[in-house]
Amino acid sequence: MISTARLLLAFVTILGGALWATEPRSEDSDYPARRITLVVPWIPSGPRDAVARVIAGHMSLLLRQEVAVENIVGAAGLTASLRVKQAAPDGYTLLMGNTGTHAAAPALYPNLAYDPQIDFQPIGLVATSPIIILGRGDFPAADLNGFINYVKTNSHKLDEGHAGVGSVPFIACGWLNHVLHATPRLVPYESATALMDAVARGRIDYTCDSTIIAAPQVHAGKVKAYAIAAPSRSMTLPDVATTKEGGLPEYELSVWYAMFAPKGVSNIIVEKLNDALSRTLDDETVRNRLIELGGTVPDRKQRGPEALTGFVRDETNRWTARIQAERLDVN
Numbered sequence: 001m002i003s004t005a006r007l008l009l010a011f012v013t014i015l016g017g018a019l020w021a022t023e024p025r026s027e028d029s030d031y032p033a034r035r036i037t038l039v040v041p042w043i044p045s046g047p048r049d050a051v052a053r054v055i056a057g058h059m060s061l062l063l064r065q066e067v068a069v070e071n072i073v074g075a076a077g078l079t080a081s082l083r084v085k086q087a088a089p090d091g092y093t094l095l096m097g098n099t100g101t102h103a104a105a106p107a108l109y110p111n112l113a114y115d116p117q118i119d120f121q122p123i124g125l126v127a128t129s130p131i132i133i134l135g136r137g138d139f140p141a142a143d144l145n146g147f148i149n150y151v152k153t154n155s156h157k158l159d160e161g162h163a164g165v166g167s168v169p170f171i172a173c174g175w176l177n178h179v180l181h182a183t184p185r186l187v188p189y190e191s192a193t194a195l196m197d198a199v200a201r202g203r204i205d206y207t208c209d210s211t212i213i214a215a216p217q218v219h220a221g222k223v224k225a226y227a228i229a230a231p232s233r234s235m236t237l238p239d240v241a242t243t244k245e246g247g248l249p250e251y252e253l254s255v256w257y258a259m260f261a262p263k264g265v266s267n268i269i270v271e272k273l274n275d276a277l278s279r280t281l282d283d284e285t286v287r288n289r290l291i292e293l294g295g296t297v298p299d300r301k302q303r304g305p306e307a308l309t310g311f312v313r314d315e316t317n318r319w320t321a322r323i324q325a326e327r328l329d330v331n
Helices: 004-022 026-030 047-063 075-085 099-108 144-157 168-180 192-200 211-219 267-282 284-293 305-330
Strands: 036-040 067-071 093-098 120-136 159-162 185-188 206-210 223-228 254-262
Touching: 026 267, 036 047, 036 075, 047 067, 047 093, 047 120, 047 211, 047 254, 047 267, 047 284, 075 093, 075 099, 075 120, 075 254, 093 099, 093 120, 099 168, 099 254, 099 305, 120 144, 120 168, 120 192, 120 211, 120 267, 120 305, 144 168, 144 223, 159 168, 159 192, 168 192, 168 206, 168 305, 192 206, 192 211, 192 223, 206 211, 211 223, 254 267, 254 305, 267 284
Parallel strands: 036 067, 036 093, 159 185, 159 206
Antiparallel strands: 093 254, 120 206, 120 223, 120 254
């Protein structure tokens, strides 16, 4: 039988190890002393990659060390997330996570190799971006009401594209299909960029993605924008009506992008990174660029690590409920 003294010693040892993981180390006061890597789960040169590079560039100036973007694609962001989870908790490897990697993934992947709420230290929310419903250029509907009626009547003959299970188009259009009781054929693409190109070329009928991804193609007139799934119109696409204006108020949806570190990073490093991120988001040039790209900059009370912790928890619960509802609808 294990004695009370041994149990107490074991408890103190475990507690001490947990505290050590976040206690300041002597080298933390000099952080950052070398280049920081920001892992981005998207291909280079896309709009979301541009968001990450705008943030990384300005943070580099404030931290006086380069914040270098490293693009690691695969499994709708899960490969990049696992890479950061396994990195040393020293603040030199960070992740640009998003709705797919940190909110929807637990419900979509029962054997997910990481726990978004346990294996990462939140740094701060970077941007949000409303979903936009998109159709190919010659899709036979002039407005959202026409789109709804056409999809409801013909969904079994339509192709809806996504960028992999767990990607933003996958979860966003999955919810739209649930709301409309639509059952289109699902066509996967290797990336959001490839997906948008397919819509622009008329290879698929419709998709759903964030305004950050869709804005360039909409501005170029290559795809039809049917509605912004947000309470108010987008500053980037002011001519596109909201889903409420178009007759689909139950479909309001935004995605988000946030910065994370591996669990165990010290509080000193978290504070330094969050301060640099928050000051970056306060910079007028950065804010204007994010808005131009289709993003919305969070206010100060939304940017802290504690706020992001609660936000990820709430978003995980919300997306778990949605994904379960979608599966029930299919069954």
